[in-house]
Amino acid sequence: GNSVTQMEGPVTLSEEAFLTINCTYTATGYPSLFWYVQYPGEGLQLLLKATKADDKGSNKGFEATYRKETTSFHLEKGSVQVSDSAVYFCALSDSTGGFKTIFGAGTRLFVKA
């Protein structure tokens, strides 16, 4: 079945540091890939998405590229801010799974001033 694996946290960085959170997936079809973010005390919200191979999703300075050959969708940001402290979830959805969304375990990011 479909699954998502992402790097374990927590990840602790200083402000303006470079961020990478690794994510790989297993899927029987051709999934769409997503990064969701959950800020402390808030609900889940979509950060970015990519729907086909080589697509790059971007939002708020975050980027991720859909790499079919390595089945990966790593999240990157060039310079993190304290306000980026949150839990980040990699996820996928495809038609063979009935469009349900499968989530990775989540990676907690702490950014220090």
Next chain:
Amino acid sequence: SAVISQKPSRDICQRGTSLTIQCQVDSQVTMMFWYRQQPGQSLTLIATANQGSEATYESGFVIDKFPISRPNLTFSTLTVSNMSPEDSSIYLCSVGQGAGTGTEAFFGQGTRLTVV
């Protein structure tokens, strides 16, 4: 995008009782999904709520424990039955929108349940 309203937003319940969570969407959607997020954990899919047919449950979840209703294309309920402290979690309603594989999931704010 879809706007999802869930209620209650939180509740504290006695063990052995049941709680019904409501999910209202501002547009008609074919499939609705119910997830559980246990403390410090990721989201686990409980079931897919299908309009006009029984819900489809994921492995480890059963209808007797989590009965689901889907009376129309904008509304669904999830009941957590005969609760125990292990059921303390955030329960989230979700809908998918889009065409083909470009579906995006939208989430309600969740129901934070504490069982004492």
